[in-house]
Amino acid sequence: MKKKTHPIPDMNSEALKEFRQAAYELLVKAKDATFELMDAVMTMRNAACLAEFSLSPLFTRQWSSVYEALQDSRPERKKLMMLYIKQLEQQVPATEHVLVAIDFCSMGQTGCKNTQRSNK
Numbered sequence: 001m002k003k004k005t006h007p008i009p010d011m012n013s014e015a016l017k018e019f020r021q022a023a024y025e026l027l028v029k030a031k032d033a034t035f036e037l038m039d040a041v042m043t044m045r046n047a048a049c050l051a052e053f054s055l056s057p058l059f060t061r062q063w064s065s066v067y068e069a070l071q072d073s074r075p076e077r078k079k080l081m082m083l084y085i086k087q088l089e090q091q092v093p094a095t096e097h098v099l100v101a102i103d104f105c106s107m108g109q110t111g112c113k114n115t116q117r118s119n120k
Contacts (some may be wrong), residue, residue, distance in 0.1 A: 009091045019083070019087055020035075022083055023035075023080065023083060025073075026075055026076045026079050026080045026083065027073060027075050028073070028075060028076060029072050029073055029074045030068065030069050030072035030073045031073075032064050033068065033069035033072075033073075034069045034072075034073040034075075036058055036059045036061065037053060037059060037065075037066055037069045037070070037108060039056070039058040039059070040053040040054075040056035040058050040059040041053060042059055043056060043058060044056055050066050050067065050070070051063045051066055051067075052065050053101075054066050076108075
């Protein structure tokens, strides 16, 4: 039996602007560069390395700014996650379940067999 799925409805442009502004406000430092990087990540199909995101027309900075944005950005993680959850709740019918898997841990995965750090 095939499970019935419901597509997430399109967000109107005003709601999208409000969501983006709320997310922008939670980015504490390096807001513009981080936001451009997020847009580049969401719109590029493939990137072999971080610097390739600087090739996106949505990323108007030099390639080194990709690394600087990641280093300098200090998002309010809990508030940002709550914003995402609120948005999902508005977009998905109450009868549906949403599974979100995001790795936001800033620590290395030293116990993982596939990481180089665990081999040292």
